[in-house]
Amino acid sequence: MRSWASAEDFQAFLDGGGLVEPADDMPEDYRAGVFRFIELHANSEYMGGLCERDWIPRAPGLQRKLGQLAKTQDEIGHAHLLYMVAADMGLKTREQMLEDLFAGRTKFHNVFHYATPTWADQVAIAFLVDAAALASQQAVFKDCSYGPYKRILRRIITEEGFHMRQGEELLLCLADGTAAQHRMFQEALDRWWLPALQLFGPPSKSNDQLLRWHIKSERNEDLRERYVQKFAPLLVGYGFELPDPVARYDSAADHWDLDPIDWSPLLATFENRGPDSARRLGTASAAWHDTAWVREALEVAAAAGQADAA
Numbered sequence: 001m002r003s004w005a006s007a008e009d010f011q012a013f014l015d016g017g018g019l020v021e022p023a024d025d026m027p028e029d030y031r032a033g034v035f036r037f038i039e040l041h042a043n044s045e046y047m048g049g050l051c052e053r054d055w056i057p058r059a060p061g062l063q064r065k066l067g068q069l070a071k072t073q074d075e076i077g078h079a080h081l082l083y084m085v086a087a088d089m090g091l092k093t094r095e096q097m098l099e100d101l102f103a104g105r106t107k108f109h110n111v112f113h114y115a116t117p118t119w120a121d122q123v124a125i126a127f128l129v130d131a132a133a134l135a136s137q138q139a140v141f142k143d144c145s146y147g148p149y150k151r152i153l154r155r156i157i158t159e160e161g162f163h164m165r166q167g168e169e170l171l172l173c174l175a176d177g178t179a180a181q182h183r184m185f186q187e188a189l190d191r192w193w194l195p196a197l198q199l200f201g202p203p204s205k206s207n208d209q210l211l212r213w214h215i216k217s218e219r220n221e222d223l224r225e226r227y228v229q230k231f232a233p234l235l236v237g238y239g240f241e242l243p244d245p246v247a248r249y250d251s252a253a254d255h256w257d258l259d260p261i262d263w264s265p266l267l268a269t270f271e272n273r274g275p276d277s278a279r280r281l282g283t284a285s286a287a288w289h290d291t292a293w294v295r296e297a298l299e300v301a302a303a304a305g306q307a308d309a310a
Contacts, residue, residue: 001025014214019147022088033209034146035089042082043101043108045156049075050284051112055122067166068122074159081156085148102285104272109133110265111195113274120181120188123174126167128189128196128231134160135223136200143217175238182239189235190243197245197258198266200224225258232256 003025004010010027013020020026052072059065083094092100100106111129116122137157144150174185204211204219211219232247233256245259268274272281 011212014145018145019150020145021147022090029209030213031089032091033213034149034215035086035091037210037215038082038086038089038146038149039092039097040107040109042079042086042097043106044112045075045082046079046098046101047108047112047280047284049079050280050287051116051125052122055116055119058119059122060119064170071126071163071166074163078156078159081152085152088148098288102281102288104281107270107272109199110269110274111192111199112280113269113272113277114191114195115276115279118184118188120174120184121191123167123170123185124188124192124196126163127171128167128192129199130160130163130167131231132196132199132227134164135227139218139223140216143214145214149215171238175240186240189240193243194245194261194265197224197227197261198263200227202263202266228256228258 001023002021004013004027007027010030020030049072052068052075056065056068056072059068080094083097086092086097087094097106101108111125116125134157137153137160141150141153141157144153171185174181200223201220203221204216208216208219210216228247232242233249235242236249245261247256247258249256265274269277272278
């Protein structure tokens with residue numbers, strides 16, 4: 001176990017590229033701040049997995065159903081790995097984190113507060129949202145000072161990369177499809193462009209502790225700017241129109257200029273007041289509590305096994 005004589009010594013350790021481990025005597029504000037960040041990530045992977053699960057029976061064709069099934073398994077797996085990492089910080093158990101999520105006491109990313117009424121919405125998530133999440137996770141992995149989180153991110157990022165490529169393939173099918181399919185994705189794009197941009201969060205504060213603690217390596221606005229420069233020309237090139245906030249191409253500067261963003265939808269999701277927040281939380285809570293008997297049966301079986309071994 002390592003300890004530091006002062007906050008300045010701890011910061012110098014982080015600035016030097018040091019990795020903090022669960023047994024270390026880390027400052028409590030660092031422990032609490034990093035825990036909240038990982039818990040948010042875990043909650044988001046879990047709620048995202050339930051979003052994918054909803055479309056397993058409704059995806060068009062067996063191939064797409066298998067893709068949804070695999071992606072659901074990946075996302076739920078990511079969630080449980082992250083809950084394990086968070087629980088090792090000693091502030092909450094995995095069960096307490098899940099109960100807090102279902103009760104609305106903790107947060108999950110804005111994009112999972114929205115409904116997915118059509119298959120094109122799932123394609124928009126796979127192409128736009130997964131790409132934004134991947135960019136955010138890569139930025140965390142790049143400079144992450146908390147060892148267990150950095151190590152688990154390596155696996156998560158690899159799998160999220162596959163999800164993004166899957167989304168690209170799905171989008172190309174709709175972009176090159178019928179007029180009805182093209183129109184269906186345009187309508188989904190109209191719904192998902194703003195949430196995807198807001199996934200990075202509002203502009204970073206000048207005193208962002210996660211940047212100072214080397215959990216995040218880039219400011220939110222810088223990640224969003226790079227995202228717009230990549231995805232605005234791709235979407236336009238595929239024949240789609242960018243909705244508000246519109247990104248307009250400045251040929252003289254070779255740059256896509258984004259209109260001002262309305263942050264009120266993001267702030268509503270922070271308070272679980274998004275368009276589909278209540279239903280999503282209700283579904284997640286019901287799934288957890290309706291399967292309590294399985295967990296209880298496993299606990300009884302484990303206890304019996306230990307008694308027999310003794």
